[in-house]
Amino acid sequence: MAKDKKLVEEITSMDVDFAQWYTDVVKKAELMVYSSVKGCMIFKPAGYALWENIQHELDRRFKETGVENVYLPMFIPESLLQREKDHVEGFAPEVAWVTQGGLNDLQERLCVRPTSETLFCDFYKDEIHSYRDLPKVYNQWCSVVRWEKETRPFLRSREFLWQEGHTAHATAEEAEERTQQMLNLYADFCEEVLAMPVIRGRKTDKEKFAGAEATYTIEALMHDGKALQSGTSHNFGDGFAKAFGIQYTDKDNKLKYVHQTSWGMTTRLIGALIMVHGDDSGLVLPPAIAPVQVDVIPIMQHKEGVLDKANELTARLKAAGLRVKIDDTDKTPGWKFSEQEMRGIPVRVEMGPRDIEANQAVVVRRDNGEKITVSLDTIDNDIKDILAKMQVEMLERARAHREEHTYDAHNYDEFKSIVNSKPGFIRGMWCGDQACEDKIKEDTTATSRCMPFDQEPIGDTCVCCGKPAHKLVYWGKAY
Amino acid sequence: MAKDKKLVEEITSMDVDFAQWYTDVVKKAELMVYSSVKGCMIFKPAGYALWENIQHELDRRFKETGVENVYLPMFIPESLLQREKDHVEGFAPEVAWVTQGGLNDLQERLCVRPTSETLFCDFYKDEIHSYRDLPKVYNQWCSVVRWEKETRPFLRSREFLWQEGHTAHATAEEAEERTQQMLNLYADFCEEVLAMPVIRGRKTDKEKFAGAEATYTIEALMHDGKALQSGTSHNFGDGFAKAFGIQYTDKDNKLKYVHQTSWGMTTRLIGALIMVHGDDSGLVLPPAIAPVQVDVIPIMQHKEGVLDKANELTARLKAAGLRVKIDDTDKTPGWKFSEQEMRGIPVRVEMGPRDIEANQAVVVRRDNGEKITVSLDTIDNDIKDILAKMQVEMLERARAHREEHTYDAHNYDEFKSIVNSKPGFIRGMWCGDQACEDKIKEDTTATSRCMPFDQEPIGDTCVCCGKPAHKLVYWGKAY
Numbered sequence: 001m002a003k004d005k006k007l008v009e010e011i012t013s014m015d016v017d018f019a020q021w022y023t024d025v026v027k028k029a030e031l032m033v034y035s036s037v038k039g040c041m042i043f044k045p046a047g048y049a050l051w052e053n054i055q056h057e058l059d060r061r062f063k064e065t066g067v068e069n070v071y072l073p074m075f076i077p078e079s080l081l082q083r084e085k086d087h088v089e090g091f092a093p094e095v096a097w098v099t100q101g102g103l104n105d106l107q108e109r110l111c112v113r114p115t116s117e118t119l120f121c122d123f124y125k126d127e128i129h130s131y132r133d134l135p136k137v138y139n140q141w142c143s144v145v146r147w148e149k150e151t152r153p154f155l156r157s158r159e160f161l162w163q164e165g166h167t168a169h170a171t172a173e174e175a176e177e178r179t180q181q182m183l184n185l186y187a188d189f190c191e192e193v194l195a196m197p198v199i200r201g202r203k204t205d206k207e208k209f210a211g212a213e214a215t216y217t218i219e220a221l222m223h224d225g226k227a228l229q230s231g232t233s234h235n236f237g238d239g240f241a242k243a244f245g246i247q248y249t250d251k252d253n254k255l256k257y258v259h260q261t262s263w264g265m266t267t268r269l270i271g272a273l274i275m276v277h278g279d280d281s282g283l284v285l286p287p288a289i290a291p292v293q294v295d296v297i298p299i300m301q302h303k304e305g306v307l308d309k310a311n312e313l314t315a316r317l318k319a320a321g322l323r324v325k326i327d328d329t330d331k332t333p334g335w336k337f338s339e340q341e342m343r344g345i346p347v348r349v350e351m352g353p354r355d356i357e358a359n360q361a362v363v364v365r366r367d368n369g370e371k372i373t374v375s376l377d378t379i380d381n382d383i384k385d386i387l388a389k390m391q392v393e394m395l396e397r398a399r400a401h402r403e404e405h406t407y408d409a410h411n412y413d414e415f416k417s418i419v420n421s422k423p424g425f426i427r428g429m430w431c432g433d434q435a436c437e438d439k440i441k442e443d444t445t446a447t448s449r450c451m452p453f454d455q456e457p458i459g460d461t462c463v464c465c466g467k468p469a470h471k472l473v474y475w476g477k478a479y
Numbered sequence: 480m481a482k483d484k485k486l487v488e489e490i491t492s493m494d495v496d497f498a499q500w501y502t503d504v505v506k507k508a509e510l511m512v513y514s515s516v517k518g519c520m521i522f523k524p525a526g527y528a529l530w531e532n533i534q535h536e537l538d539r540r541f542k543e544t545g546v547e548n549v550y551l552p553m554f555i556p557e558s559l560l561q562r563e564k565d566h567v568e569g570f571a572p573e574v575a576w577v578t579q580g581g582l583n584d585l586q587e588r589l590c591v592r593p594t595s596e597t598l599f600c601d602f603y604k605d606e607i608h609s610y611r612d613l614p615k616v617y618n619q620w621c622s623v624v625r626w627e628k629e630t631r632p633f634l635r636s637r638e639f640l641w642q643e644g645h646t647a648h649a650t651a652e653e654a655e656e657r658t659q660q661m662l663n664l665y666a667d668f669c670e671e672v673l674a675m676p677v678i679r680g681r682k683t684d685k686e687k688f689a690g691a692e693a694t695y696t697i698e699a700l701m702h703d704g705k706a707l708q709s710g711t712s713h714n715f716g717d718g719f720a721k722a723f724g725i726q727y728t729d730k731d732n733k734l735k736y737v738h739q740t741s742w743g744m745t746t747r748l749i750g751a752l753i754m755v756h757g758d759d760s761g762l763v764l765p766p767a768i769a770p771v772q773v774d775v776i777p778i779m780q781h782k783e784g785v786l787d788k789a790n791e792l793t794a795r796l797k798a799a800g801l802r803v804k805i806d807d808t809d810k811t812p813g814w815k816f817s818e819q820e821m822r823g824i825p826v827r828v829e830m831g832p833r834d835i836e837a838n839q840a841v842v843v844r845r846d847n848g849e850k851i852t853v854s855l856d857t858i859d860n861d862i863k864d865i866l867a868k869m870q871v872e873m874l875e876r877a878r879a880h881r882e883e884h885t886y887d888a889h890n891y892d893e894f895k896s897i898v899n900s901k902p903g904f905i906r907g908m909w910c911g912d913q914a915c916e917d918k919i920k921e922d923t924t925a926t927s928r929c930m931p932f933d934q935e936p937i938g939d940t941c942v943c944c945g946k947p948a949h950k951l952v953y954w955g956k957a958y
Contacts, residue, residue, distance in 0.1 A: 036559060036601050037589065040552035045617070048548050069527050073519035073638055074553075074591075074622060075575075080515060096554075097579040098591065101637075102572055102626040110516065112553075112577065112591070122515050138524070142622070143553060147581040158580075159552055 011342075013280050018224040025274055026153045029283045029343050039151045039158035043267075046343065047154075049291035050270050051161060055141060057193055057289075058163065058265065061185055062139055067165060070138045072119045075110040080118045084243040087117060090210020094147045096158075112145040117211065117236075117262055120166035121244035128258060131170055131250050137178070139165040154271035155228075155479050162266035168246065168258040172237065175259035176214075179235040182263040183216040186231035194269065195286035195394035196220050196276050197402055198230060199425070199474055201450030206434050209262075213237040219449040219474060221402040222275035225423020227449050227476040230272055233263035271479070276398050277367070283344025284367050286394050287387035294383060295340040296326040299333050299352030309356050313349065313379070320380040322387075341366060346387055349379075367394055408458050415463050415475075419444045423477070428463030430473040436464035440475065449474040490821075492759050497703040504753055505632045508762045508822050518630045518637035522746075525822065526633075528770035529749050530640060534620060536672055536768075537642065537744065540664055541618055546644060549617045551598045554589040559597045563722040566596060569689020573625045575637075591624040596690065596715075596741055599645035600723035607737060610649055610729050616657070618644040633750035634707075634958050641745035647725065647737040651716065654738035658714040661742040662695040665710035673748065674765035674873035675699050675755050676881055677709055678904070678953055680929030685913050688741075692716040698928045698953060700881040701754035704902025706928050706955040709751055712742035750958070755877050756846070762823025763846050765873050766866035773862060774819040775805040778812050778831030788835050792828065792858070799859040801866075820845060825866055828858075846873055887937050894942050894954075898923045902956070907942030909952040915943035919954065928953040 011024035026032050031047035043051065059069075075098060082088045095111040113119065124136060141163045151157045165182060169175040183200060190196045198218035208215035212234040220230045241247070241257040250256050277284040287293050294317055298310035307328060314326040327336045333350070340348045344366060351361040361379060363372045367390055374382040405424030409415035418426050426446065430436060437448050455472050462469040490503035505511050510526035522530065538548075554577060561567045574590040592598065603615060620642045630636045644661060648654040662679060669675045677697035687694035691713040699709045720726070720736040729735050756763040766772050773796055777789035786807060793805040806815045812829070819827045823845060830840040840858060842851045846869055853861040884903030888894035897905050905925065909915060916927050934951050941948040 033602070033605070035552050035598065037552045037554045037556060040554060042552070042602055043550035045547035045549055048550050051550075052548065068524035069531065070524055071522040071527050071530075071622075071640065073514050073516045073521070074624075075516045075519060075638070077516060094581050096577045096581075096589075098575045099578045100576040100588075102574070102628075109579075110575075119514065123512070123521055126512070143550075145553075149581075159554070161550065 011280065011282065014223065014278070021278075021280070022271075022275060023153070025278055025282055025342075031270065031274075032153050037158075039148060041153055041157050043161075046291065047270060050273065050285075050289065051267055053289050053291060054193075054265075054269055055163070058189060059141075061189060062163075062165070065137075065181065065185065067137050067139045069140060071140050071142070072116055072123065074113050074142070076113055076116075076118055078109045078111065080122055081111055083118060083121070084211050084240055087211035087240075091115065091146075096145050096147055113142075114144055114146045115262075115264075116140070116144075116164055117166065117240060118244075120262075121240050121246060121260075124168050124258070125244050125246045128168060128246055128248050130248055134168060134170045134248060134258065135174065135178075136168040137165070138167070139163055152271075152479075154274070155268050160267050162264050164264045165262060167261045168241075169260070170248070170250065170256070170258065172259045175235055175237070175261050179214070179216060179233045179261045179263070182261070183218065183231070183233040186233070186263070186265060187218045190218060190220065190230060190269075191395060193286070193288045194273055194276075195288070195391055195398060196230070196272060197395060197399040199450060199452050200454075201452040201474065203232075203450055204430075204434070204437060204448045204473070206437050207448060209234045211236060211239060213239065217450050219425075219476075220272055220276060221405060221425055221476075222272070222479070223278065223401070224275070225405050225477075227425065227474075227478040228268070228272050228275070229449070229478065230269060231263070231265045234261060236260040236262070268479075277394060278344070281338070282342035284394070285344035285346060287346040287391050290323065290344065290346050292323050292325050292343075292345050293347070293387060294322050294324040295336075295345040295348040296324060297333060297336045297340070297348050297350055298326070298328060299350055299355070301328060303353045305356065306351070306353060310351055313351065313361070313376070317380055317383065320384070322380070322383065337364075346390055347383065349383070365390055367397075409463050409475075410459050411461075411466065412464055415440070416444060419446050419475075419477075425449070426475040427458055428473060428475055429457060429459045429461060429469035430471045431462035431465055431467045431469040432471060433462075433465065433467075436462055440464055444477075446475045446477050449476050449478065490759065490761065493702065493757070500757075500759070501750075501754060502632070504757055504761055504821075510749065510753075511632050516637075518627060520632055520636050522640075525770065526749060529752065529764075529768065530746055532768050532770060533672075533744075533748055534642070537668060538620075540668060541642075541644070544616075544660065544664065546616050546618045548619060550619050550621070551595055551602065553592050553621070555592055555595075555597055557588045557590065559601055560590055562597060562600070563690050563719055566690035566719075570594065570625075573627065575624050575626050592621075593623055593625045594741075594743070595619070595643055596645065596719060597723075599741075600719050600725060600739075603647050603737070604723050604725045607647060607725055607727050609727055613647060613649045613727060613737065614653065614657075615647040616644070617646070618642055631750075631958075633753070634747050639746050641743050644740070644742045646740045647720075648739070649727070649729065649735070649737065651738045654714055654716070654740050658693070658695060658712045658740045658742070661740070662697065662710070662712040665712070665742070665744060666697045669697060669699065669709060669748075670874060672765070672767045673752055673755075674767070674870055674877060675709070675751060676874060676878040678929060678931050679933075680931040680953065682711075682929055683909075683913070683916060683927045683952070685916050686927060688713045690715060690718060692718065696929050698955075699751055699755065700884060700904055700955075701751070701958070702757065702880070703754070704884050704956075706904065706953075706957040707747070707751050707754070708928070708957065709748060710742070710744045713740060715739040715741070747958075756873060757823070760817070761821035763873070764823035764825060766825045766870050769802065769823065769825050771802050771804050771822075771824050772826070772866060773801050773803040774815075774824045774827040775803060776812060776815045776819070776827050776829055777805070777807060778829055778834070780807060782832045784835065785830070785832055789830055792830065792840070792855070796859055796862065799863070801859070801862065825869060826862065828862070844869055846876075888942050889938050890940075890945065891943055894919070895923060898925050898954075898956075904928070905954040906937055907952060907954055908936060908938045908940060908948035909950045910941035910944055910946045910948040911950060912941075912944065912946075915941055919943055923956075925954045925956050928955050928957065
């Protein structure tokens with residue numbers, strides 16, 4: 001293997017410099033390039049195909065729960081953005097403003113949407129009149145803009161792609177149910193499709209979304225021990241409804257405010273995939289999300305019959321419903337192996353003259369390098385089994401990594417010691433006072449990631465101030 | 480039927496006021512509403528679902544021809560837009576400008592993309608080095624902004640959704656081939672899926688895209704006799720390549736410029752669907768594109784067993800691969816019929832106690848009102864046959880309408896008489912002088928729609944100036 005490695009340009013080892021490893025991988029796996037627009041990136045085919053697969057699977061799951069897709073304008077008039085006080089304070093400092101249209105100055109500035117709560121509210125106030133018009137469970141797939149100063153591919157850029165669901169309900173209970181339903185949908189998607197385990201929990205008031213009553217989050221642990229917020233779901237109560245006047249006549253003939261939610265997932269999931277599963281040879285993609293699942297690589301392809309047999313196998317695997325490509329370029333097999341590894345294609349199939357003679361091929365798993373000799377009689381089903389097993393084992397491996405990097409801290413000395421020496425999640429009790437969150441962040445740069453739904457207290461005093469505490473919190477440094 | 484009509488709010492008759500009919504239909508069929516952002520519209524679920532189906536089918540056809548999807552930023556720095564002279568002149572007057580990001584003024588204005596040729600060129604110049612890097616056949620699905628003064632739902636709005644393909648090739652021949660291939664793909668899609676016949680042809684120099692050597696177009700005729708440009712494909716030659724310096728080393732080791740194309744289709748196709756197939760009862764959707772193909776409407780649903788049987792039928796039709804909904808609300812059947820008609824659902828199935836007793840149901844076609852009694856034993860296949868027949872007949876009907884509204888003009892008097900009295904396409908020979916196009920447009924508001932690929936001369940003198948002419952042109956008033 002060492003010999004083959006030299007065939008592709010080297011990437012920095014993740015243990016030497018994780019940030020540089022990440023940058024190398026996104027470029028060498030051809031996921032993206034920077035554009036000449038500062039802070040904005042270009043999704044290349046291999047990167048965009050990941051997003052298409054994420055979209056496809058999420059959208060299918062959304063629709064099963066009754067979500068309908070819509071599309072709202074990308075511009076928000078300044079006066080509309082300002083309607084809800086907390087919301088505008090949260091977003092106004094980081095939006096891009098359109099001030100000229102055609103050859104004229106606009107009478108009112110328009111911001112390019114950083115998120116669309118205000119537009120959906122403005123839309124719903126005219127659409128919702130009676131309890132018969134509820135619930136509204138709408139979603140849109142679009143790009144949004146936030147004028148960030150520091151950017152990183154997929155993780156933080158001035159423009160990114162996402163979906164944003166916005167719902168309106170007759171009752172507070174129904175809104176809360178939808179908020180949690182979507183968070184659980186996100187979590188299941190991450191675990192089942194991205195093979196990425198997540199902690200499900202609630203954000204503290206300090207960390208919640210601008211304008212929300214409650215924000216729920218899923219938090220994943222990257223390979224370097226830093227946390228990544230991977231999806232959020234917000235319950236707005238009737239705050240936006242009151243700010244925008246979204247009322248309906250209920251069955252009892254009384255005028256009531258609706259209760260609203262919103263929830264979103266973004267292209268940063270691609271960054272998560274890279275940082276949870278990748279290794280020093282490049283990307284490692286879970287089979288369920290990989291644009292190409294099988295790379296057929298003929299060995300000694302100049303020998304008579306090899307290419308024919310490889311093409312035949314490719315066609316057969318495609319017909320079996322697998323996503324397959326054949327690499328019949330004139331590169332050496334070693335080079336092809338390294339490219340397949342760099343791109344994270346879950347398995348490669350090596351097949352040369354001797355394999356063909358023996359009616360077999362060698363399947364090599366990307367995640368653990370295991371080589372499995374399979375009969376050509378059963379190879380289609382064998383590969384499906386190998387991919388299914390790999391999908392399960394990738395989730396288990398990521399979960400084991402997270403468990404190994406989750407630490408309990410019972411007092412502030414312990415906390416600081418862990419935060420300085422052991423990258424990962426730190427579980428610690430919290431008194432509920434924002435001053436402790438602020439202090440922890442200032443002292444250590446770690447933030448409260450969430451209060452997990454699964455609350456098993458590990459003590460009864462705050463990890464920061466030592467006062468009585470009832471809430472278990474996951475803390476960590478985060479992207 | 481007249482009785483039922485009153486149950487839904489009335490729409491203006493298309494013969495009385497076609498523009499008002501159109502506005503009524505897009506609103507009453509709940510395809511869109513205006514937003515509080517001037518010139519921008521909201522796609523409601525029924526409207527967006529049409530776009531999703533168009534996307535799905537076009538994207539599938541694209542990928543069969545080797546297209547790969549990417550995503551480029553929505554912002555274009557002013558200096559980049561200005562790189563190709565004709566292009567900037569065409570677009571600069573109608574773009575929106577971002578001048579502030581966060582709390583600061585930007586050093587350089589960014590326009591919100593009206594189209595992305597310049598960004599793709601800037602991208603390609605760094606991606607393409609060798610003949611091995613060619614061709615590049617990329618596409619993106621996104622929204623674009625053009626600061627129009629007059630807007631109409633789906634047909635013209637400040638922001639619209641589209642796809643834009645951008646390709647780079649080693650030779651002029653290959654670029655020309657791709658330009659025509661995509662135009663034919665568009666035309667086949669319109670005819671096979673939207674049941675909308677189109678004229679395939681080339682734009683005159685006056686009407687071609689800003690910066691293109693040649694623009695090919697498909698032109699459809701709406702019910703009111705006005706033309707709608709429904710898709711375009713442009714061959715840029717090496718003009719952009721020279722402006723942006725996109726060169727590759729060929730097999731002969733010489734440095735050469737690439738040849739480029741771009742091609743796009745937009746959400747105005749939804750407007751086309753409405754205006755080609757709609758009638759005074761509302762939308763009429765071709766089965767191949769309809770989000771819901773079958774509306775099951777139980778009759779006397781309070782009678783025992785009716786709802787059960789209707790639900791059973793719905794499940795069975797879904798299992799057969801049809802897109803089905805059941806209307807089990809407490810509205811009257813007549814009201815439900817009118818709603819199904821307004822929304823253009825291709826067929827409804829009426830089933831009441833007597834039908835059930837006779838082991839049958841009544842299938843009613845939306846396009847011609849035909850009522851077909853079918854046995855419950857074979858109803859799934861029967862409905863598939865009915866939908867397939869309807870799809871074919873809708874195309875035939877639209878083609879017959881176009882033929883009836885296509886006129887030949889041999890001189891300017893004939894031309895003016897037709898243009899004033901007979902809405903439709905006018906076929907007329909053209910000398911090739913732009914002065915004649917300008918005169919015709921000024922005198923009549925008709926424009927040259929295209930020089931059809933199928934060139935059968937109908938004379939040898941220009942329909943405007945009477946000088947020798949060799950080119951057949953389709954003329955018409957257009958949206």
